[in-house]
Amino acid sequence: MRDDPTERHNAAFDPAPWESDGRDAARGATNALRDALARAGMTDDLPSLRAESNAFGRGFVGLGHTSPAGAGRLAELLRTALATGLEELARSGPPDRPAALADIDVRADRADADGGMPCAVHDHTWTRATDGVGALAAQLTTLGLDSDFPGLSAAVGASGVSVVRLGPVRPQAARILAELIVSGAEAEAETGRDRRRAVTAEARRPSDRVTH
Secondary structure, rough: OHHHHHHHHHHOOOHHHHHHHHHHHHHHHHHHHHHHHHHOOOOOOOOOEEEEEEOOOOEEEOOOEEOOOHHHHHHHHHHHHHOOHHHHHOOOOOOOOOOOOOOOOOEEEHOOOOOOHHHHHHHHHHHHHHHHHHHHHHHHHHOOOOOOOOOOOEEEEOOOOOEEOOOEEEEHHHHHHHHHHHHHHHHHHHHHHHHHHHHHHHHHHHOOOOOO
């Protein structure tokens, strides 16, 4: 049987293993982020979270979109995680991506919002969207993750709904985000426990009042 050069070519350039690795990395990071969001009570804040892969087999985590309140909550968790000393974790990603805050698009996509919406309503929803983006962008920049979120942007829909678009990110960036969310949630929980213990201890202290 003669050797078919076409078959040799197809075997040599079979993208299946690379595609599989990319998908597996994306799935693993997506699951880690899903679990972190659940731990922080944010199961409904990223409704479009999913694993993706492009035509070249590279895996990505599609974060989709969130509300301005969801973006604010993420920013709060990142701020708390930063305070607990996880800056080094956030900066551990490979430096092969251009880091520039200018890559973050904080302009709203008004293309969907020009359907006759009253100006006052439009301005309100626009402000909410950009405020959510600004809060999250500030924390991502402080943590050195700004270049990993080039799709971060604000949008206002024709129905007047404010949306914060998060876009796709690398699996490694998604895992770092998951670690920061868990750290922030745990720090908040510990702070809550400390406050409860302090209140309990105060309640159990003997009264300083003098009785006759």
